[in-house]
Structure formats: structure tokens, C-alpha cells
Amino acid sequence: MTTAEADSLVVEGVNVTERVAEIEAQGYTLIPDFIQADEIARIRHAFDTEVQITEMRAIGTDTGKTLRAHNLLAKTRAVDYLFLDPRIRALIEGVLGSRVQINVTTLFNILPGETKQFLHQDDGLWPIKRPHPHFVCNALIALDDFDVENGATHIVPYSHSWHDRPVDQSVETLQVTMSAGTMLMWEGGLWHGGGANTSPDRERLGFFMSHNVAYLRPQEIQLLSVPRNVAVQLPKMLQRLLGYHQFGLGVDGRDPIDVLKDGNVINPSAQVAWWRD
Ligand SMILES: O=C(O)CCC(=O)C(=O)O
Structure with missing residues (x-):
């Protein structure tokens, strides 16, 4: 074992130190087989049976061919365990530090006929001048195989550190192909967007988990979004992540x-x- 390996934090097979370094350097990391087929089947079943689709167009497209559902922690218990997963916790803490909360929970299902989404930055909502410390870190777990035809996510590697320019839609992108179960995790400043689904009949379902630092407002107000009678029954760590964390007084x-x-x-x-x- 090299010194670097010995110094690395490895959590359940994921070298967190290396992954966080990748996110810092290139803006993203890609972890294959993050979840397994039985988990995918359970989550998919819960999404199909418990979660109503939210009438909301994808950013920058007007076809209505992306099905979305938000506020998942109010609606299903099928993904709680992923927010508590030690690998996720360690990766998020590595990028954002220990004081974090859940920002957004979403499923995106890109249907055939959907067009390419505008490239955007998920940390652009908060009016904080760049460069700034990382304050958003996101993950998208593929529940279908994502490929160029069915709308794999476009990213622009290294763009999280291009502080001297606004998002440029004409820049060359990398389309991230992922087999079902793979997780793409990125720093909130990375330019990215959903791809066009040009397949005749293949959906592209993904589960999106966004965290931000606990001292900024989350985009979806989890304290209101998850009703109190639901929140009270959740594990303490999840309650903290929803925003029931100690903050000053x-x-x-x-x-x-x-x-x-x-x-x-x-x-x-x-x-x-x-x-x-
Ligand atoms: O579905 C994707 O690949 C990315 C979606 C996204 O970035 C968004 O809707 O904000």
C-alpha cells in the first residue's frame, strides 16, 4: 500500500479522498454500480406507485416531455437510505464540510422527444459572487441506462472553476453515459444539462439528490415540504439533514x-x- 492509499478515506469500497479530489479538480466524479439491480427495482416501484408527477417543464425546454417529481422525502420512504448512505455522507462532507442539509430531491424521467436542456449551474440561484467556497453538491443516480440516444446528462468538465465567464451554450460538452446504478456527482458550479432523448421508445429515469451547506436556505424548503407528522418519524440523522439542525439559538x-x-x-x-x- 502506498502512503497516499494509506492516508485515503475509504468508505464501503469508495475511495472518498480520491473522489472528492476529482470533484474538486474536474467538477465531477462518476461511480459505477453505486446501487444494485434490486435497489433500482425497489426505487422504481416506489416512484411508480407512491410519487405523483409534478407538472413542471424541464429548464430550457418547452416540450413537457420530462416528467419530474419533487419533494420525494414527503412522498416515499424508498430513498431515505440513500441520504443516510455512509458513502454519500462522506462524499458530501468531503466537498461541502460537515454542516450540510438536503437542498432538493427529484426524479427526472426524460421521455422520447425531449430536447436538450440549457446548460446551467445549480448554485446559480444564490447571488454569491464567484469564486466562492463550494456550497452545493449534487448527485444523479441512473435508474435506466443513460446513453447518447436517450438523453445522458451533458457536462462541461472543469467549468465549475471558470469564474471569469457566464455559462456558454456553445461550448463542447461531454455526454455522460451511465449504466443503471451509476452515480454522477458534481460540484454545484459545474455547467450541465439533461440531454435530448432521440430514442424511439426509451425513457431515461434518474434520481437526483442535492445538498447544500446548512447556513444557506435550501432551494426546496425541506422544513415545510416534508410535513411534520412525517418528519417526526424519520431517523434523527435524516431530520438533521432536513434542516432540524442546531444553528445558533x-x-x-x-x-x-x-x-x-x-x-x-x-x-x-x-x-x-x-x-x-
Ligand atoms: O436530467 C439531467 O440529466 C439533468 C437535469 C438537470 O440538471 C435539471 O433539470 O436541472
Whole structure:
């Protein structure tokens, strides 16, 4: 074993140190076989039976031929385990640091006839001047085989560090072919977009998990999106990731998870004038 290997953090077969270095350097990493066929079948079944499609066009296309569903953690328990997966946790922490939360949960199903999406940056929503520390890190797990014909994601390697220019739609892209189960993870500044699905009959289903740093607002407000009666039953780590994390004063000085449980936002021991008595 080389010194570099010995110093690497390896989590369940994923060399996190190397993967994070790749994301830092080129803006993305590609991990084949991240999930297996039985997991894909379970997630696909849950998406088919529990999750309603959201009427929303893909960014930059007007065909309506991308089916999307958001707010997945309100609707199904089938992907909780992926947010808790030690490999995901370590990779996200490696890129964003330890104080993170869930930003967006989505399924994208690109149907035949969909056109190419505009290249965009997922961290462009927050008006923070570039260069800035990484604050968004995203993953797309292929649930179908993604290829050039059915709309594999376009990315522009290294573009996360091109701070001197806006996104250029004419730039050469790399279309990332992935067999089902592969995960593409990228830094939020990477220029990317869904591909055109020119196949006659093949869908392209992917599961998208986005994290951002816990001190910025998430794009989808998880605290509202996942109803309280659902959130209260989730594992503590997932509750933290939804935004029930300690941040400064908490709620009346209490841990937000305690407040999630008892709903009491009035500190019962408050005595406004105790010192005058
Ligand atoms: O489906 C893809 O390949 C990427 C989709 C995407 O980036 C988006 O809809 O914002």
C-alpha cells in the first residue's frame, strides 16, 4: 500500500479522498454500480406507485416531455437510505464540510422527444459572487441506462472553476453515459444539462439528490415540504439533514428536534418577570 492509499478515506469500497479530489479538480466524479439491480427495482416501484408527477417543464425546454417529481422525502420512504448512505455522507462532507442539509430531491424521467436542456449551474440561484467556497453538491443516480440516444446528462468538465465567464451554450460538452446504478456527482458550479432523448421508445429515469451547506436556505424548503407528522418519524440523522439542525439559538434555546417532537415553541419555564419578584 502506498502512503497516499494509506492516508485515503475509504468508505464501503469508495475511495472518498480520491473522489472528492476529482470533484474538486474536474467538477465531477462518476461511480459505477453505486446501487444494485434490486435497489433500482425497489426505487422504481416506489416512484411508480407512491410519487405523483409534478407538472413542471424541464429548464430550457418547452416540450413537457420530462416528467419530474419533487419533494420525494414527503412522498416515499424508498430513498431515505440513500441520504443516510455512509458513502454519500462522506462524499458530501468531503466537498461541502460537515454542516450540510438536503437542498432538493427529484426524479427526472426524460421521455422520447425531449430536447436538450440549457446548460446551467445549480448554485446559480444564490447571488454569491464567484469564486466562492463550494456550497452545493449534487448527485444523479441512473435508474435506466443513460446513453447518447436517450438523453445522458451533458457536462462541461472543469467549468465549475471558470469564474471569469457566464455559462456558454456553445461550448463542447461531454455526454455522460451511465449504466443503471451509476452515480454522477458534481460540484454545484459545474455547467450541465439533461440531454435530448432521440430514442424511439426509451425513457431515461434518474434520481437526483442535492445538498447544500446548512447556513444557506435550501432551494426546496425541506422544513415545510416534508410535513411534520412525517418528519417526526424519520431517523434523527435524516431530520438533521432536513434542516432540524442546531444553528445558533435553536428554537427558544432548544434543539429543533425536541421541538419537532413536542411542538412546543414556547419555553415552558419562561417567566418574563421572575427577577422582579
Ligand atoms: O436530467 C439531467 O440529466 C439533468 C437535469 C438537470 O440538471 C435539471 O433539470 O436541472
